[in-house]
Amino acid sequence: MDPEPPAEAPAGPSIDTARLETFADGVMAIAITLLILEVRVPGVAGPRFGHALIHQWPSYAGYAVSFLTIGVIWVNHHHMFKLIERTNHAFLMMNVVFLMTIAFLPWPTALVASSIRDPVARRPATLAYGLTLVALAVMFNVVWRYASGRGRLLAPSVSPTLIAQSRRGYAVGPVVYSVATLLAFTNPFISLSIFAALAVYWLLPGSGPRAS
Amino acid sequence: MDPEPPAEAPAGPSIDTARLETFADGVMAIAITLLILEVRVPGVAGPRFGHALIHQWPSYAGYAVSFLTIGVIWVNHHHMFKLIERTNHAFLMMNVVFLMTIAFLPWPTALVASSIRDPVARRPATLAYGLTLVALAVMFNVVWRYASGRGRLLAPSVSPTLIAQSRRGYAVGPVVYSVATLLAFTNPFISLSIFAALAVYWLLPGSGPRAS
Amino acid sequence: MDPEPPAEAPAGPSIDTARLETFADGVMAIAITLLILEVRVPGVAGPRFGHALIHQWPSYAGYAVSFLTIGVIWVNHHHMFKLIERTNHAFLMMNVVFLMTIAFLPWPTALVASSIRDPVARRPATLAYGLTLVALAVMFNVVWRYASGRGRLLAPSVSPTLIAQSRRGYAVGPVVYSVATLLAFTNPFISLSIFAALAVYWLLPGSGPRAS
Amino acid sequence: MDPEPPAEAPAGPSIDTARLETFADGVMAIAITLLILEVRVPGVAGPRFGHALIHQWPSYAGYAVSFLTIGVIWVNHHHMFKLIERTNHAFLMMNVVFLMTIAFLPWPTALVASSIRDPVARRPATLAYGLTLVALAVMFNVVWRYASGRGRLLAPSVSPTLIAQSRRGYAVGPVVYSVATLLAFTNPFISLSIFAALAVYWLLPGSGPRAS
Numbered sequence: 001m002d003p004e005p006p007a008e009a010p011a012g013p014s015i016d017t018a019r020l021e022t023f024a025d026g027v028m029a030i031a032i033t034l035l036i037l038e039v040r041v042p043g044v045a046g047p048r049f050g051h052a053l054i055h056q057w058p059s060y061a062g063y064a065v066s067f068l069t070i071g072v073i074w075v076n077h078h079h080m081f082k083l084i085e086r087t088n089h090a091f092l093m094m095n096v097v098f099l100m101t102i103a104f105l106p107w108p109t110a111l112v113a114s115s116i117r118d119p120v121a122r123r124p125a126t127l128a129y130g131l132t133l134v135a136l137a138v139m140f141n142v143v144w145r146y147a148s149g150r151g152r153l154l155a156p157s158v159s160p161t162l163i164a165q166s167r168r169g170y171a172v173g174p175v176v177y178s179v180a181t182l183l184a185f186t187n188p189f190i191s192l193s194i195f196a197a198l199a200v201y202w203l204l205p206g207s208g209p210r211a212s
Numbered sequence: 213m214d215p216e217p218p219a220e221a222p223a224g225p226s227i228d229t230a231r232l233e234t235f236a237d238g239v240m241a242i243a244i245t246l247l248i249l250e251v252r253v254p255g256v257a258g259p260r261f262g263h264a265l266i267h268q269w270p271s272y273a274g275y276a277v278s279f280l281t282i283g284v285i286w287v288n289h290h291h292m293f294k295l296i297e298r299t300n301h302a303f304l305m306m307n308v309v310f311l312m313t314i315a316f317l318p319w320p321t322a323l324v325a326s327s328i329r330d331p332v333a334r335r336p337a338t339l340a341y342g343l344t345l346v347a348l349a350v351m352f353n354v355v356w357r358y359a360s361g362r363g364r365l366l367a368p369s370v371s372p373t374l375i376a377q378s379r380r381g382y383a384v385g386p387v388v389y390s391v392a393t394l395l396a397f398t399n400p401f402i403s404l405s406i407f408a409a410l411a412v413y414w415l416l417p418g419s420g421p422r423a424s
Numbered sequence: 425m426d427p428e429p430p431a432e433a434p435a436g437p438s439i440d441t442a443r444l445e446t447f448a449d450g451v452m453a454i455a456i457t458l459l460i461l462e463v464r465v466p467g468v469a470g471p472r473f474g475h476a477l478i479h480q481w482p483s484y485a486g487y488a489v490s491f492l493t494i495g496v497i498w499v500n501h502h503h504m505f506k507l508i509e510r511t512n513h514a515f516l517m518m519n520v521v522f523l524m525t526i527a528f529l530p531w532p533t534a535l536v537a538s539s540i541r542d543p544v545a546r547r548p549a550t551l552a553y554g555l556t557l558v559a560l561a562v563m564f565n566v567v568w569r570y571a572s573g574r575g576r577l578l579a580p581s582v583s584p585t586l587i588a589q590s591r592r593g594y595a596v597g598p599v600v601y602s603v604a605t606l607l608a609f610t611n612p613f614i615s616l617s618i619f620a621a622l623a624v625y626w627l628l629p630g631s632g633p634r635a636s
Numbered sequence: 637m638d639p640e641p642p643a644e645a646p647a648g649p650s651i652d653t654a655r656l657e658t659f660a661d662g663v664m665a666i667a668i669t670l671l672i673l674e675v676r677v678p679g680v681a682g683p684r685f686g687h688a689l690i691h692q693w694p695s696y697a698g699y700a701v702s703f704l705t706i707g708v709i710w711v712n713h714h715h716m717f718k719l720i721e722r723t724n725h726a727f728l729m730m731n732v733v734f735l736m737t738i739a740f741l742p743w744p745t746a747l748v749a750s751s752i753r754d755p756v757a758r759r760p761a762t763l764a765y766g767l768t769l770v771a772l773a774v775m776f777n778v779v780w781r782y783a784s785g786r787g788r789l790l791a792p793s794v795s796p797t798l799i800a801q802s803r804r805g806y807a808v809g810p811v812v813y814s815v816a817t818l819l820a821f822t823n824p825f826i827s828l829s830i831f832a833a834l835a836v837y838w839l840l841p842g843s844g845p846r847a848s
Contacts, residue, residue: 019714020714022234022658022661023665023710025231025234025235025238026238026665026666027665027668028235029235029238029239029242030238030242030665030666030669030670031672032239032311032315033239033243033246033315034242034246034669034670036243036315036316036318036319037246037249037673039319041322041323045327045330045332045333046332046333047332049327049330049336050332050333050335050336053337053340063316064312067308067312068309068312071305071309071311072308074308075304075308078231078232078304081231089711092711093708093839093840096704096707096708096710096711096839097704097839099707100703100707103668103671104672104699106672107672107675107677110677111689115681118681118682120681120682120685120686121681121682121685121686123686124686124689125685203309237450240447241447241450242450242454242666244523245451245454245455245458245527246458247527248458248527248528249458249530251531253534257544258542258544258545259544261539261544261545261548262544262545262548265535265549265552279527280521280524283517283520283521283523283524284517284520286447286520287513287516287520290444415520416517446658449655449659449662453659453666454662454666456663456739457663457667457739458666459739460667460670460739460740460742460743461742463743465746465747465750469751469754469756469757470756470757471756473751473754473756474756474757474759474760477760477761487740488736491739492732492733492736495729495732495736496729496732498659499725499728499729502656505655627729627733628729
């Protein structure tokens, strides 16, 4: 809230990353836990209750896919920050925008779960879900590219080869999610299957970065 | 989000556990606190308000039992991580799945509280609650068995005897919860009484592990 | 989840307090922030909207009083843990029960705000709010008395005089809240005024403990 | 909960800031993440679903503006606490009141999003949003002025010039937000545009304080 930066303040990066990690972990922990609020208690009684529980399987599937997606992002964020040793004002702000995309995910999750049986409504719902994932993957790359550009915020020991490899690896995310999202115009179920498959795939050993 | 792990990254476990503990504590703290959202404000006025408050005792009981259950799990997780000094990619992912079962608990809690007076609906609700506890106990064992297998992620000072004892002790959880869940086919109240008794029993001094 | 404590584990207190403080801070931060979910958006349109905003002042007052009450408890918990340097299993479990009373507060807050204009319903609502505060204050004392009894979990430098003074000081809480709660049988507004006055009083400089 | 401060306790500031930062980060992380709960799933089916998604754009805009506003406050709070090295009882309590204004923001956000198409209701809703921002900016200044007054809680290395500059800089907030809020009497859209523009402006590099 200060449009006049103090003149004598240091220009370069100098703030440690601990508090940023704590804040990011907090937002990710809350977003991942709020997902359960989108799973409803059926409003019916008697013998129809058990059937209603089974009938709302899309809510459970949405909970699992979004939980695993945020969980995978958290693990990758964890890996990334093993390499970052400084922050600056611009980097903190990029992380705020990155967290804004993560905290948004419970909403399209509820959107898809509630409209998946509606042959018309499930297309815009899937597009909203996919666009959120694209925005998330893009911001993840923006954060990493800014931090690693000319080694701006990294520990000196991080090798240029590792940086180049990780940049190529992370760049896959926006492309894959964009393609999967566009496929919703053909068939939303194809998009949703790819989102689910990616969450499970990145969960498996050997799929993620080992940067540490 | 990187399907190509950087070649030069170390293969073995090397990431410290502090951020995992922070994230797990965050998810458990949020899941335990969200339980109160399932306790409703009665929609009636005047003299019936006080009666309605008493009538919804299953909500308070569900709050207490689920709160104590997550609290006991948090204490055990705390004990476990006193012995763990490293993490790796697979271990982080197992913890994400473990947390997915904890964060799910507010939903079956609301399910049981809302259907306990319905002689038909309370059976599937109790099954959902019990299956969540079984999944939770199984994942707790998966996490501990992976960490302690051949001392993979433990401090060198942890004795094999302590590991063997704790493995046997933790293995009781899935068995007891599975038996209690199956008893819902006979009478859901028996299952729910066992879930409540276990939460209180493990709360008492002398019932939990002293690994430290 | 281990009914057989490993035999070789140390019997005495030995676990550090950092993770307990993090977990307690998490639960208190979430409970205090969830209070806003109880403040509703009016369901009316046009000129009646502004009036409806003013008419629901009990929701804002409830938000403020409960927020300040939890805030004061957090500050006192903060002070208390400056003196505590160890934990043990029983102490962790007492803290879980203590946190259970804090996390419960959003519900009676909503109860009072929604029923304060109902001359019959506001009495049981006020009793529920008061009983929660009594339980909270009792558990705060249980936690402190256990930690400070024979200096069980304290740093050696804490003087017996300070312990005796703080015990007397904290013991005021349950008495004052019990009396205020019982006054709801005469007039709920007297009880609620006392709850509000206490939150503001303890907020002021010079009212709280200076143990540090 | 202790009206009798122990006599021997130190009078001056002495408590470290770590736990206050953790608690403040927790409240800000939760308030920022709860914003998504105010974005609703449309209750319509079929071809009207996609239209309803577009029609509720004020909810998305409100989410973004309030998220960025809290994010900017978090970054500034982060900067401020780089300079603060002590706390005391009064300072903790001021921070509780400061956090009370932040945690309140999800409610006026929902208020504005739900009434923006109502030519009468949007004025009181905008006033509620603006007054919350004014209270927030005032408390931010109260916290910083108390901490920096005669260098009360700061590290000795902080220069008087930096303190004076930051005080002038932060004082802009309450003035700008007050003016923007009062403009709601002319046209609520002008106020809301200024709130949005400020969130984006402070997000940009070069706009914030560089105190570190």
